[in-house]
Amino acid sequence: MSAEQPAREGTFQRLIEDIYFDRDKDRGTQGTLLWFVEEVGELVRAIRRGERQNLEEEFGDVYAWLATLASLQGLDLEAIGRKKYGGGCPRCQATPCACPHP
Numbered sequence: 001m002s003a004e005q006p007a008r009e010g011t012f013q014r015l016i017e018d019i020y021f022d023r024d025k026d027r028g029t030q031g032t033l034l035w036f037v038e039e040v041g042e043l044v045r046a047i048r049r050g051e052r053q054n055l056e057e058e059f060g061d062v063y064a065w066l067a068t069l070a071s072l073q074g075l076d077l078e079a080i081g082r083k084k085y086g087g088g089c090p091r092c093q094a095t096p097c098a099c100p101h102p
């Protein structure tokens with residue numbers, strides 16, 4: 001793990017870093033945010049239209065762009081997720097969540 005590759009080996013984020021990090025760094029966070037939002041829009045459309053054949057591709061794209069954004073911020077997405085949810089629901093600490101439904 002280097003300072004420029006915050007994700008641990010074997011994670012999806014690290015895979016994306018290995019493939020794209022140099023380009024992503026050159027593009028920067030602002031340009032990457034535009035790509036991320038665009039891909040989120042495509043995922044929303046695919047879900048709303050029930051386009052099963054596009055779902056895998058769109059989920060993959062959003063996941064990759066989210067990973068890239070975390071890398072550009074110097075953050076390990078897996079570690080963040082485990083820190084927040086590894087002990088169960090952050091509010092009630094139960095798995096599954098036992099919070100009252102809103």
Ligand SMILES: [Zn+2]
Pocket residue numbers: 089090091092093094097098099
């Ligand atoms: Zn809960």
